Amino acid sequence: MFFVIRGKLESSTTNGGRADFFNSITLRPGDFFGEELLSWALHPKTASNLPSSTRTVRALVEVEAFALAAEDLIFVANQFRRLHSKKLQHTFRFYSQHWRTWAACFIQAAWLRHKRRMMSKSFSFSYLSSSIAQSRLTKESEEKEEGNSSPSSSLKPKQNADAMMAPKLAVSGRKGTQREKSIDMPKLQKPDEPDFSADAYP
Structure with a gap:
């Protein structure tokens, strides 16, 4: 998972190769991408296989960022579970590009x-x-x-x-x-709910 410190990037997706769907955003300092890994780390039953992303990220200018590996994110996720905060879940949704894209499609439909x-x-x-x-x-x-x-x-x-x-x-x-x-619009799958519940983990 990458956090942008400096520069500008373009993140786009066709939601797995769908011909009738395209979404593109611009990432700036303070933004992040690769959140699929965080959702994977937050899942109560984390699988051994790492998740894949349907987004393509391209640097528009010189970019500086720092990355968190899977092991680092699992450690961070454990800290989130101890917080057990609904506010944290809403913050996760607000800054999540997956949730924003899903919400935009839901409102449009x-x-x-x-x-x-x-x-x-x-x-x-x-x-x-x-x-x-x-x-x-x-x-x-x-x-x-x-x-x-x-x-x-x-x-x-x-x-x-x-x-x-x-x-x-x-x-x-x-x-x-x-x-x-x-006559229905093509449906975009709703992202998984982030689970910060401390009761779901030993």
Whole structure:
């Protein structure tokens, strides 16, 4: 795990080679990368195999950094467990690029679902309004042809037209909801929760 002291780097990922995903960030002094190793060290049942990273890091200028090996991180993780602090877990998430990327994708997906729902409602309302207007025009033209121009007889077809269009709107709304559920954004796997619990370790 590397901590940047001086310089600037670019860190990018396609989340394991996915064609529909790309994320790129700039690392500056105070930032770090290789956090997969810290997550591995914090896991209650740490495996012997070291984790791999899906990010590519490239130096943009001359860079100075210091590194912590796996053994060093295990020692640091043991210190974190003794702290047993929720604040430390939130700090880990805040500075973690994995968590930031996941949160950005989660917010984007939620916003797109909201936009689809609003567009579906707007389309259903417009369709209902135009259909009712067209139905009324048709009924009025038929009444004029038949010579039925009394107010009582012209009011009933309008009410009937409104009543007939209400079920159609409900069906249209349900279809829009089904289409929304069938169109999902590619999901990014949520990072593992950091575990600083002292009770989980001897």
